[in-house]
Amino acid sequence: MTAEPVDVLIVGAGASAAAFAWSLAETRMNIVCLEQGDWMDPSKYPGLGGDWEARQLLGDFGFSPNTRGRSEDYPVNDSASPIAASMFNAVGGSTILYAAHFPRFHPSDFRVRTLDGVADDWPLDYASLEPYYDVNARMMGVAGLAGDPAYPPKVVPLPAVALGKVGRTLASGFNRLGWHWWPSDSAITTQDYEGRAACINAGTCLSGCAHGAKASTDITYWPAALRRGVTLRPRCRVREITVNESGMADGVVYYDADGVERTQKAHVVVLACNGIGTPRLLLNSRSRQFPDGLANRSGLVGRNLMLHPYAMVTGIFDERLEGYKGPTGCCIWSHEFYETDRARDFVRGYSLEIVRGYGPAGAALWGLSTGRISPGAGHHEAYGALFDRAAGMVAICEDLPDADNRVTLDPQMTDSNGIPAPKITYRLSDNSARMLAHAVARATEVLQAAGARDTVAEAPLQPAGWHLMGTARMGTDPARSVVNEWGRSHDVRNLFIIDGSIFVTSAGVNPTNTIQALALYIADAIKKNLANLFD
Amino acid sequence: MSENHERSSFSDHQARILAEVLDAIIPPSADGLLPGAGRIDLAGAIEDALRQTPEVLAMIVQGLSSLDELARRRGSQDFTALHETDRREVMEELASSQDAFPPVLILQTFAAYYRSQRVLEELGLEARAPHPSGYAVEPNNFALLDAVRRRPPFYRQC
Numbered sequence: 001m002t003a004e005p006v007d008v009l010i011v012g013a014g015a016s017a018a019a020f021a022w023s024l025a026e027t028r029m030n031i032v033c034l035e036q037g038d039w040m041d042p043s044k045y046p047g048l049g050g051d052w053e054a055r056q057l058l059g060d061f062g063f064s065p066n067t068r069g070r071s072e073d074y075p076v077n078d079s080a081s082p083i084a085a086s087m088f089n090a091v092g093g094s095t096i097l098y099a100a101h102f103p104r105f106h107p108s109d110f111r112v113r114t115l116d117g118v119a120d121d122w123p124l125d126y127a128s129l130e131p132y133y134d135v136n137a138r139m140m141g142v143a144g145l146a147g148d149p150a151y152p153p154k155v156v157p158l159p160a161v162a163l164g165k166v167g168r169t170l171a172s173g174f175n176r177l178g179w180h181w182w183p184s185d186s187a188i189t190t191q192d193y194e195g196r197a198a199c200i201n202a203g204t205c206l207s208g209c210a211h212g213a214k215a216s217t218d219i220t221y222w223p224a225a226l227r228r229g230v231t232l233r234p235r236c237r238v239r240e241i242t243v244n245e246s247g248m249a250d251g252v253v254y255y256d257a258d259g260v261e262r263t264q265k266a267h268v269v270v271l272a273c274n275g276i277g278t279p280r281l282l283l284n285s286r287s288r289q290f291p292d293g294l295a296n297r298s299g300l301v302g303r304n305l306m307l308h309p310y311a312m313v314t315g316i317f318d319e320r321l322e323g324y325k326g327p328t329g330c331c332i333w334s335h336e337f338y339e340t341d342r343a344r345d346f347v348r349g350y351s352l353e354i355v356r357g358y359g360p361a362g363a364a365l366w367g368l369s370t371g372r373i374s375p376g377a378g379h380h381e382a383y384g385a386l387f388d389r390a391a392g393m394v395a396i397c398e399d400l401p402d403a404d405n406r407v408t409l410d411p412q413m414t415d416s417n418g419i420p421a422p423k424i425t426y427r428l429s430d431n432s433a434r435m436l437a438h439a440v441a442r443a444t445e446v447l448q449a450a451g452a453r454d455t456v457a458e459a460p461l462q463p464a465g466w467h468l469m470g471t472a473r474m475g476t477d478p479a480r481s482v483v484n485e486w487g488r489s490h491d492v493r494n495l496f497i498i499d500g501s502i503f504v505t506s507a508g509v510n511p512t513n514t515i516q517a518l519a520l521y522i523a524d525a526i527k528k529n530l531a532n533l534f535d
Numbered sequence: 536m537s538e539n540h541e542r543s544s545f546s547d548h549q550a551r552i553l554a555e556v557l558d559a560i561i562p563p564s565a566d567g568l569l570p571g572a573g574r575i576d577l578a579g580a581i582e583d584a585l586r587q588t589p590e591v592l593a594m595i596v597q598g599l600s601s602l603d604e605l606a607r608r609r610g611s612q613d614f615t616a617l618h619e620t621d622r623r624e625v626m627e628e629l630a631s632s633q634d635a636f637p638p639v640l641i642l643q644t645f646a647a648y649y650r651s652q653r654v655l656e657e658l659g660l661e662a663r664a665p666h667p668s669g670y671a672v673e674p675n676n677f678a679l680l681d682a683v684r685r686r687p688p689f690y691r692q693c
Contacts, residue, residue: 047666054584054646069587108691115693125693145677149688162672171679180683183675200669210666325670339691360660361649368645375641380564387658 006032006231009252009266011238011281013037014093015512016498016519017272018221019136023523025228027530032264033230034254036237037072037090040208040218047204053361056207061097063463065089072235074415074422076276078465081426083307085465087274091234092218094274095512098466099205099329100187100214101353102142103509104133104154104517108339112505116340116347119400122504123476123485124521126152132517132524137185139224140215140516141193144185150335158193161186162201166323166356166391167331173450179336184353185513186330187215196220203359205328214327236262239419240285241269241495247289248534249495255417268526268533270496272519275305275468278501279407280422282472295472295489295497300482302408304401304470305424306506309432311459312355313443314366314392315452316385323357323391331356334393337442338508346434348398350508352443355394363387370456392447394461395439397432398508399469407471428460436460467511472501486525487518493534498522544582544592549599552614553578556602559626560644569657572648580647581640591639598636601629 008024010017013035021031046052046061055061063086065073076085088094107126112119134155136142143158160183163171167183174181188205189196199213212219226232235257242263244250251265271278279302285294293301334352341349358366363386367373373382405426413421428436436459444455475481478490483502489495498519500511507514526533545553558573585592599614605625606614617625630637648654655662 045666047664049664050650050662051580051584051646052664054643054650058642058646059584060587106690107693111693115691145680147684149683149686150690152688152690160675163675164672168673168676168679175679175682178682180686180689182680182683183677200667201672202665202669204665211669322670322672324665326672335690339689359665360655360658361646364645364649365642368641373645375560375644376562379561380569 005265005267006030008268008270009264010270010272012272013091013232015095015217016515018217018225019516020498020519020523021230022221022225023520025225025230027527031230033232034236034238035091035234038234039091040096042210045208045210047202047207047210052204052207053359057362057365061207071416075413077410077413077423081424082428082460083465084463085276085424091222092216095216096208097206098512101329101510102185102187102513105507105514109507118347119505123474129517129521132520135520136513136516140187140220141189142185143188143190145183148182150180158190161188161190161327161330163331164326165321170354170450171332173446174334176449177446179334181332181334184330184333186327188327188330189213201326203324203326203328237417238281241294243287243289249492268494270498272499275471275500276407276422278497278499279471283409284420295482295491295495297491298479298482302471303403303406304473305405305407305426306399306401306470307426307465308399308467308506309397309428309436310461310464311395311436311439312461313440314390314456315447316454317389317452320388321357321391323388324359326356329355344438346431350395350397350435350439352393352395357388357391393443395443396508397435397439399432399506401470402429469500469503469506469511472497473504474502487522544596545578550578552599552602555615557644560641561648569654572644575651575653577647581643584643594636595640605629
């Protein structure tokens, strides 16, 4: 676009980039963001049409970039993984399709080695991120209820989402067992808030919120960042980061919407492309100085991929639950099994996140996939026993880092611009397998206590590679990490990474809130270190 | 909601085969209240759903031709002329050949059937999109939380 270097060039416009750009913009630096996707038009979201479930489950708003058929996406070879990769490319990134379930990490999640003797401690702690969690809660508009005994006290600006009949029913099951539950922190406005309307319980969160109640960053941070002077250029797909003779990043090569190759020079380059897109870009940025990929002298770029193995356990109830009403993935959570218990046969733990039921088509397709509903004779009876009578939960299991779980470049597959696509190689660890088994058993127990007459378990949940972490981990030792404790590359001192790639461990909760808090933390670190940013 | 579509991919003959196949996938309910999937014109809805993936639509068209071919091998004029039992056998024969057509058509049939206005109304649902009206949900009552509130903090301090 221009040969003139900008001060800060951000690649990617999803959860982390939006928060980072908004925060850093107060410096009045010239900040440009390149995003391969486009702005979304909420008037075209599936929830406004009768075919919304088909578009979400089988069509252009599906989880997998491999099946959506959108030119903005890039393919991911996930054939060597039991869990499929999922992400969305647009302004707002995967927050367009996420559930907006918005927990924080626990304090113990940053001290895994010290407390449990596994993986590594983070180079920062909960207290360091706490003020940024608070800022993020205000900017995204988080709904919840103060007082959760599973957490230190925290800011929750909006009242909890409607629990509905599903929440009430399952909460009674937790109570019967004496287990913890609490209304989920949800990035969903339950009252009119900062120009966003209150949630209308449409239940279409996973295919975009046409109402604007769900906090995707295209409607939260980005408008505020643009008002602060940030420039956002959609439909610009970055091919590689370029370096100068000194081995410093000096810009990127990208393709514009017409497929024309462009360059953009920059004094600072910031990657915000998620745990698959960021290592892909680094590995695609080979040069004389960096023959194994940029910022990869440790050999760790792409390694330690963590995906959060999910178990999904669904109960079938006799009464109708109105589960298609209300935020799909936000209701109540349980952290009863979150912290390590040495009496169990695994370390670390998991959270349980109650998910509501399916709409009419979703129920049929889920019933088909689980063998509960078949074509032909008996179809209507089976459907009648299932529709609006199914509700349950997912278990989000902490995935420990394993260097053999990794992102590499696929030797054949490319995106529509001919850029090599990523391949993920992932094996479920024995610890994760035992944790999944425990989670399935406990979830089944609580569903039965809530009155379910039958349960269905799926573990690991195949399409659930929503959380992409660990592939450019942070740390103080350049031999054992890719970026330092404030996101700066050890090898390239004007290159920063701010997405889930830099996670040291994965915790047992959805990561978006922590990704954004970390991005805000790094933005503040840059502001504080402006005078000697590259020292 | 989805029953008036302009067809283009299916010939009249293929549309008749499709209706028979759809009826086999979702037959009418025993009480007659819910229609068979072949009786509510789902062809247009399926076409609409597959507009972004023409290769899948072409596969379905090809699959319908394959049913005709298998029927002719049994001495029938075409698939629609077969007795119901024979139709089922022909469809099972095609399914057992690992042709992708049957599972794809079943998925699309389920998705299209359960957004049909007639079906939704018969199920007691409002035949409308979730937006912009949304749904009313019972207000929160946190009395159920009393036991949990009494519990001391149990996160690990560190």
